[in-house]
Amino acid sequence: MAQHAITLTINGEWEQVVVPSQMTLLQMLREKLARTGTKNGCMAGECGACTVLLNGEPVNSCMVLAVECDGMHIVTVEGLMQDGVLDPVQHTIIEHGGVQCGFCTPGILISARALIxxxxxxxxxxxxxxxxxxxxxxxxxxxxVDAVKDAAALSRQAATL
Amino acid sequence: MTIETDISHKIPHPIGDNVPRVDAREKVIGSALFADDLQFGPGLLYARIKRSTLPHAYIKRIDTSRARQLPGVKAVVTGEDYPGLIGLYLQDRYIFCRERVRYVGDPVAGVAAISEEIAEKALDLIEVEYEPLPGVFDPEFGASPEAPVLHPDLGQYEVANFIFPEPGSNISNHFRVRKGDVEAAWVQCDAIVEHKYRSISQSDVQVIAPYVGGGFGCKAGVSMEALAVAIAWKLRGRPVKLRLTREEEFYASFVRQGVVAHFKMGCDKDGRLLAMENKFFWDGGAYTEYGVNITRAAGYSSSGPYDVPNMKTDSYCVYTNHPVGGPMRGFGMPEMHAGLEQCIDELAYAIHMDPVQFRKINCIKTGSTLITGMTMHPTGLTECLVKAAEAIGWGRKDPPSAPNKRRGKGIALMWKAPAMPPNAGSSAKVALNEDGTVTVSVGGQEIGQGSFTIAAQIAAAALGVPVETVRVASPLDTNYSPYEWQTVASRLTWSMGNAVSAAARDARQQILEMVAKAWNEKPEDLDIIDGKVISYRSEESIPLKNIVIYGISLPNNEGWVGGPVLGRGTFMPTYVTGLDAETGQGPRAVVHYTVGAQAVEVEVDTDTGKVEVIRGVAAFDVGKAINPDMVKAQMEGGFVQGLSTALFESLQLKEGILQNPSFVDYRIATSADVPHNIQAIIVETPQDDGPWGARGIGEHAMVPTIPAIANAIYDAIGIRVGAPPYTSEKVYLAMLDAGLIEE
Structure with a gap:
């Protein structure tokens, strides 16, 4: 099967990856690069556990081919924290007790960040x-939902500082 | 038995505090590891499973030769490789099928290859020739003499001594309750209701267990694990990964058992329940694992949380050609309560009594004699009922939000005991570290319910250290984690909590004795507060970090006392008794019952049939909320799971073939489906054998939701819609049938 060399940023860092044609973005992140923060819940675009930002837009990474991401910018849950400081969505979901098993959490945090x-x-x-x-x-x-409401408020405060 | 809690009033401790979850940070930054996240390097092989495409058939021939020749395939295994039977309470299945298949999805062969794609291709190259057999797709029919027998060897299977199969039939367990005289009681009844409900369809191994994503039952016991071990066994030295697809997850792991339930209950004109006669036919699926024990649990709890003087119950687990029935949040209780709690409403209406009043009269109270003969421990069920009714505004009818809508309120009670062997045990270790921090080792898993946080709180409280200094060792590993029976049955806070408390108290005692010796004082005069040993007598004080590894030097070079501190603790209930096979009677059937009530307000759209749950209230007696915020989170999450089951979820099986194995066709509640307001009320009637009086809350939180919603729909439109889910279509058609609306 055909292999493709692609260049893209993941959480702000440039990466060069060789991927087969049919490999999804999710498979590339998890299997090729061992970035396992993004979860594989259904491989069918039904559950949202694999949500990442693709050029700022939330997508189900199991529904995107890796080759399509050449030259693009990916943000995963591992990229939300900056310099050891939690993103407001991460901070407030802990505060509100919105984490239990944690499997959906990465996708939810990315969707919430994209919304805000x-x-x-x-x-x-x-x-x-x-x-x-x-x-x-x-x-x-x-x-x-309450956590995202608070995270939006925190994000607005941070923006006006 | 009472767990010692006398230290709790002396020292500041985090029991009852909303301590933040210890696992939350790693889960929000993406570093928490789940099984599929573990890295095994380039030697990793991938396994896939060839599954039966027929619900019931003889296997005439399996040809794996072409699959074995495919480049990249490393192993192919079939039933011939593993002739032994497995099963938790009843050993009734092979790892891979031999001779016959019994459900669509039954594992026939396994392949390991260098990639998932090649393994998948190899499955296509395995040829299986079947001879179809007639199937059983209804548990009531399955229990009848006309049904084809699915397990002719039932009489030879190994079985636990509290499970009663009936060889020659499809009944894998028959649990009976006989209390009082039901026939005589019917004569005294002023009202009797009788209903049939179809409820919701359906140590040679080292285990390293990282976090588990939402368990809820299907990950209990052995489903896919034996397959992976059997395949890896052929490939010594190579790691093998078996990952179920989402589709396989729907029918190849355990599913909630369907049930056909018959209820008959009667009361006198004052509303006193006099008799109940229940018959349950559980759709156990092709094999049993937990199913036989769900049948038992539903049997000994079959009165619901009510005082019933005359009781007759027959609970049957029946083999069918459906996916393997197993535990799913509630372990038979949501299914049973779904019908029972609607009948209770009906009976109340039959004697023109308010359903809340009827429940107040009849619900289980402290000291009630249960249907098994057990005496009820202290319980706050009445308080749960009263508080839930009050919070929902029981008796007050609010106007609907639009003229085409109707409003109604419903309420339901529940009870549930941890369903487990009588002697399910727990153990824990509490180790002190060089810097004075504490490492707690447990064998119970964190599956989202918060067990690690609870372990940290209990250890901190029992030892006398700040909770922030306590770490729970993870991932769990059978090579060093202490024994835990199972992470099921909402039993960890209670059972593992007792073990952690005992281990922390053991460590505490070691420290106090060491310091007492060094200071020439009595241990009774010493205490550990906030990570320091203090003396009430001499008012001396010393931080733990200075002493818990290196001990304390005695004056004048006389040597040392103490050394590394390691506490150990265990817990096992020793007081649960057997039940008589004919009558279900025995002094103590279970360790305890967690009880609760839910109330809902719904709006039914008469144009579309859509049911909207506007508001929910949950009140549960948890004995003692070790972490109230996490208790409330369980109540809310459970309520929404119950709502999802009541309104949306249904495994659609047609001749044994699942029609909807995806999240598109098997819909679960989303963020848009949940009410804006769910009120969680904590009731605390201490449990005598729980840590600080705690008992479990987890599964319980969804048990009464289906009947509460069904009763509210009835209140709104005067119709019993039948089996859940109460989809718009079903409700709309029911309103048409009843003449409430016109086409």
Whole structure:
């Protein structure tokens, strides 16, 4: 099968990777680069556990081919923390007790970050809508929705400083 | 038996505090490892499983020769390689099928190859010739003499002594309760209701267990594990990874057992329950694993949380050609309560009594004699009921949000005991480190329920150190983690908590004796507070970090006392008794029951049939909330899982073939489906054998949700919709049928 050399950034760092044509972005992250923070929940775009930012947009990385990402910028859950400081979405989801088993958490954090980036002051319904593709079996979502609300407020405060 | 708690009033300790989860940080930064995240290097091989495509058939021939010749294939295994039977309570299955297959998905062969793609290709090259056999797709039919027998060797299988199979039939367990005289009681009843419900469908090994994503049952026991071991056995020295696809996860791991349940119950005109007669046919699927014990648990709990003087129960586990039935949050209790709690409402209405009042009269109270003869321990069920009813505004009818909608409220009670062998044990170690921090070792897994955080809190409290200085050793590893029976049954806070508490108290005692000797004082006059040993007599004080590894030097070069401190603790309930095979009677059937109530308010759209749960209230008696915030998180998450089951979820099996094995076709609740308000109420009636009085809360949180919602739908539209899920389509058609709306 054909192999392709691609260049892309992952969490701000340039990487060069050789990938087969049919390899997904998720497989490249997990199997090729051992970046296992992004989770594999269904390989069918149904659960959202593998959500990453692709040029700033949240995507199910199991639905994107790695070769399509040549020259693009990827942010995974490992890239949210900056200089040892948690992103507001990470901080508030802990504060609100919105983490249980933690398997959906990486995808939820990425979806939440993407929402706040495009809409700094989302309503509760907008938050619920933004998270509708991220399935969670443990928490019942309420604490996560509250956490995202607070994270948006924290992010706005940080932006005005 | 009472677990010693006298130290708790003397020292500041984190029991009852909302301590942040110890595992949260690594889970939000992406460094927490789950099994699939472990790295094995380039030597890793990938396994895939060839599965039966027929629900019931003889295997005439398996030809693996072409698969073996495919470049990259390292091993192919079949039932011929492993002739031994396995099973938890009833050994009724081979690792890979031999002679016959019994469900669509039954493992027939396994392949290991250098990539998942090659392994998958090899599966296609394995030829299996079947001779189809008639199937069993309904447990009630399966229990009848007309049904084809799926396990002709049932009489030869090894079986635990509290499971009662009926060889020659498909009944893998028959649990009976006989209390009082049901026939005589019917005559005295002023009202009797009778219903049939179809409920929700359906040490040579070292185990290193990193975090487990939401367990909820299907990861208990042995499902895929034996397959991976059997394949790896042929490839000594090579790591082999077996990863189920999401589709396989739907039918090749355990599924919630379907049940056909018959309820008959009667009361006098004052609303006193006089008799109940229940019959359950559990759809155990092709093999049993836990199914036979779900059947037993539903049997000894079959009255629901009610005081019933005359009781007759027959609970049957029945082999069918469906996926293997097993544990799923609640272990039979959501299924059983779904029907039972609707019948309770019906009976209350039959004598024109308010359902809450009816429940107040009849619910289990401290000292009640349960249907097994056991005496109920202190319980706050009435308080749960009253608080849930009050919080939902019981008796008050609010106007709907639109003219095409109808509102209703519903309530349901629950009880559940940890369903486990009578002697399920726990153990723990508490080690002090050079810097005075503490490492707790346990064998119970963190599956999201917060067990590591609870272990840290209990160790900190029992030892006398700040909770921030306590670390829980992970990942668990059978080479060094102490024994734990299983991470199931919502039993860790209680059972493992007792072991951790004992280990911490053991370490504490060692430290106090060491310091007492060095200071020439009595251990009773010393205490450990905030990581320091203090003397109430001499008012001396010394930090733990100076002494817990190196001991204390005696004055005048007289040598040393103490040394490294390592506490050990174990717990095993010794007081659970057997139950009589004919009557289900015995002094103590279970360790304890966690009880609770849920109330909901719903709105039904008469144009579309859509049921919206507007508000939910959950009140559970947890004995003592070690971490109240995490207790509430369990109640909320459980409520939403219950809501999801009530409104959306259904395994659709057609002649044994699953029609909807994906998250698109098997829908679960999303962030858009949950009510804006779920109120969680903690009730605390201490448990005599729990750490600080705690008992479990986890599975319980979804047990009463289906009937609470069903009762609320009835309150709104006056219709019993039947088996869940209460989808828009089903509710709409039920309203049409009842003449409530017109097409």
């Amino acid at each position: 980036d495009r809409n700094p002051d989302p309503s509760e319904d907008e938050i619920r809508e933004a998270l509708v593709g991220n399935l969670c079996r443990c928490t019942g979502y309420l604490r996560i």
